[in-house]
Amino acid sequence: MTHTILLDCDPGVDDAVALMLAAGHPDIELAGITTVAGNRPLDEVTENARRLARFLGVTAPVAAGCARPLVRTPTWSTVHGDSGLGGVEVPAEPVALDPRHGVDVIIETLLSRPVGTVTLVPIGPLTNIAMAVRKEPGITERVREVVLMGGGYHAGNRTAVAEFNILTDPEAASIVFGEPWPLTMVGLDLTWQALATPEVLARLSAVGTESARLAVAMIAPYGEAYRAHRFTAAPLHDPCAVAYVIDPTLITTRKAPITVELTGTATLGMTVADFRDPDPQCTTQVAVELDIERFWDLVVDALARLP
Ligand code: PIR
Ligand code: CA
Numbered sequence: 313m314t315h316t317i318l319l320d321c322d323p324g325v326d327d328a329v330a331l332m333l334a335a336g337h338p339d340i341e342l343a344g345i346t347t348v349a350g351n352r353p354l355d356e357v358t359e360n361a362r363r364l365a366r367f368l369g370v371t372a373p374v375a376a377g378c379a380r381p382l383v384r385t386p387t388w389s390t391v392h393g394d395s396g397l398g399g400v401e402v403p404a405e406p407v408a409l410d411p412r413h414g415v416d417v418i419i420e421t422l423l424s425r426p427v428g429t430v431t432l433v434p435i436g437p438l439t440n441i442a443m444a445v446r447k448e449p450g451i452t453e454r455v456r457e458v459v460l461m462g463g464g465y466h467a468g469n470r471t472a473v474a475e476f477n478i479l480t481d482p483e484a485a486s487i488v489f490g491e492p493w494p495l496t497m498v499g500l501d502l503t504w505q506a507l508a509t510p511e512v513l514a515r516l517s518a519v520g521t522e523s524a525r526l527a528v529a530m531i532a533p534y535g536e537a538y539r540a541h542r543f544t545a546a547p548l549h550d551p552c553a554v555a556y557v558i559d560p561t562l563i564t565t566r567k568a569p570i571t572v573e574l575t576g577t578a579t580l581g582m583t584v585a586d587f588r589d590p591d592p593q594c595t596t597q598v599a600v601e602l603d604i605e606r607f608w609d610l611v612v613d614a615l616a617r618l619p
Pocket of ligand 1 (some may be wrong): 324325326327351389390391435436461469475476477549550
């Protein structure tokens with residue numbers, strides 16, 4: 313079964329691998345790539361997305377979205393290196409930038425495709441998605457599902473309880489979690505299971521394609537940065553969201569209403585999942601457990617199909 317997705321991203325080492333998974337898997341049709349300021353400033357992540365698109369042979373439009381969060385001052389992440397891709401240069405010229413604003417590409421993609429056929433996959437701060445639904449509220453009922461990487465129900469990485477993508481633009485996140493579309497939060501509780509261990513890196517290295525080599529080269533310094541933060545190996549967060557779209561049986565989920573904390577002093581940006589009273593009408597769910605073996609099988613398979 314083919315899944316049409318719009319990938320909203322801030323590459324980002326793990327964003328790059330998510331893009332590879334989307335581009336390399338035969339069941340994914342990429343309708344568009346939009347970029348948002350997150351790991352690095354907008355011009356850098358957009359350049360990265362455009363180079364990756366050319367390198368991977370992606371023909372979907374690449375459009376730049378919002379350069380800063382709705383309310384807050386952005387802070388960039390450090391684990392992705394100076395370029396945003398672990399200091400690795402993607403050996404390809406950037407594809408042409410779509411002249412439209414990324415927010416309009418999101419809206420136009422949803423309006424031009426049949427209702428219920430496009431899955432939004434945001435893997436950066438949620439600024440563009442929030443802007444899109446405020447500009448064109450009609451998109452809510454046209455979306456098949458929102459499968460986002462962000463948040464966590466027990467864990468944070470930017471603070472004790474807040475994850476980077478949510479804390480970067482908590483107001484946008486609050487808008488996105490508040491819409492009545494079906495939403496799956498692939499948060500840190502899940503993505504910390506997707507560790508690029510030495511065994512995984514050996515598997516990726518053995519694939520032999522240029523894409524696999526590029527992925528391994530980017531993950532190496534990213535892994536070093538994580539090891540400096542007492543991790544044994546680096547988690548590849550963003551491909552988990554794409555993997556869930558391809559095969560939902562890879563990830564077990566739990567339904568729960570989710571609220572984004574906007575006023576807490578110690579808890580700003582926390583995604584509060586309420587597990588007390590499972591309501592069958594609840595449209596939001598959180599990702600709990602990853603089938604680790606089959607997840608890496610999927611990544612390996614996609615890398616093998618790419619240039
Ligand atoms: C990853 C990210 C930000 C900070 C760190 N330390 C690690 C990015 C990833 O691209 C992912 O989308 C999300 N934000 C994980 O928090
Ligand atoms: Ca990201």
